[in-house]
Every structure is written in structure tokens, then in C-alpha cells.
Amino acid sequence: MDDEHARGLLLGLRDDAVGRLAGLGDAHQEVVDAARGSNVDDEHDPEGATIAFERAQLEALAADARRRLVEVDAALARLAAGTYGTCAVGGEPIDDARLEARPTATTCVAHS
Secondary structure (H helix, E strand, C coil), X not given: CCHHHHHHHHHHHXXXXXXXXXXXXXXXXXXXXXXXXXXXXXXXXXXXHHHHHHHHHHXXXXXXXXXXXXXXXXXXXXXXHCCCCECCXXXXXXXHHHHHHCCCCCCCHHHC
């Protein structure tokens, strides 16, 4: 895979992760704001459990998006260093089909 194509894929993934983080941050703030004025008891109120679940779900999704950003930024750094597409375990080239499917891959299929 040529560097420009890889960069385009990675930047698209990065934009997606940043957009998801922004949206999740807004949604999390809405849940927090909605619960702030209420007298919710998460332990005893059926609605409280729902609010706690929504908050935890949003936090987990945001953590996933942050992990994705780290993976993409690491792949972009490998691209800049000239090591993108090289298996971190065996040093052989990572197949283009794998990089198309998983642009942040650090290993070939044999070492995954």
C-alpha cells in the first residue's frame, strides 16, 4: 500500500474518532446535566439505574474512541518513520489486504 493511500485511510479513521469523542462528550454532558437537577438515587430508583448505565456506557464508548485515536496516531508515526506496514514481530511486510481492513495493524496475519 502506498503511503498516500495509507495516510488517507488513517486520517479518515482519526477524523471519525475525534468526531465520535466530541459527540460522546456532548451526550455525556447532557446526561450529567439532566441528572443534576433531579433527586435521583441510583441504588433504589429504577430511573437512577438507567442514568448510571447511560453514563457508564458513554464513558466506555469514549474510552474506546480515545484508544482508537492512540492506535491511529501510532500508525501515523510509523508512516512518518518509514516503518508502517512492517510486522512488529517478524519484520516482514504486512499484506496490503490486512492494512486495508485494519489500517492500524502492527503485525502480519501470521503474528497476530
